[in-house]
Amino acid sequence: MSELKKYLVKSNDEIAPGVFVLKYKRNFSFVPGQVVAISLNKDHSPRMYSIASGMQDEDIWILYDVRPGGLLTPPLSSAKAGDFIFASGPSGNFFGTALPSTWIASGTGIAPFVSMWRSGLREGKILIHGGRFVHSFYFEDEFKDKLGTNFIRCCSQESAEGLFPGRLTQWLMEHDNLPADRKYYLCGSAEMVVDTRDILIGKGIAYENIIAEIYF
Secondary structure: OOOOOOEEEEEEEEOOOOOOEEEEEEOOOOOOOOEEEEEEOOOOOOOOEEOOOOOOOEEEEEEEEEEEOOOOHHHOOOOOOOOEEEEEEOOOOOOOOOEEEEEEEHHHHHHHHHHHHHOOOOOOEEEEEEEOOHHHHHHHHHHHHHHHHEEEEEEEOOOOOEEEEEEEEHHOOOOOOOOOEEEEEEEHHHHHHHHHHHHHHHHHOOOOEEEEEOOO
16 A cells, blocks of 8 residues: 555535545546545554546545444545545556456445446446445446446345345346356455355356455
8 A cells, every 4th residue: 555645625425325425636547446545644544445436537536435433434424625634546456347247336336336437448338236225326327328227226125116126146146147258346345245256156157257346
């Protein structure tokens, strides 16, 4: 991880209950899928977050949810434009490609795929996003019109038109025609990644075609 530098907050908007997008000026290049470390104080251990903005966007976007009792996200959610944060340069190797692939995310694990999408990696993509509530499909307007039926939203605790009623792992278990000639990118909790990887392997997807990023 590179040295933490001071950045001015441009905005910090709540896009869903307890879920925010923080933006600060970009002064470095990155590869879609990389992460940065964020802190409010150089003396505190930073947390790693996937960049959600595209390579051409002038700001870095950080998607995060507030963890009650957490050391960072509760005070971070109170940050206003003009406040300062500390952030590292980009790191990590969870890189997307222009080849056909399936993106699988739970919750805020959608962030690296938003970055890939906004950076132009759009052809031949299938996106499966799992969330608890109807409001949990962050940035869905980025994907709906372009992906159509290749954008699958799985909602585990609420029902609405266009949403699969259950977890994304349930959707995967119910479908046997998953294409084997592509990469599968997974981003979410350790439990989701492990369960999804097992399901994919059981459906005939080669282990080397499954690429995972776990958030904590």
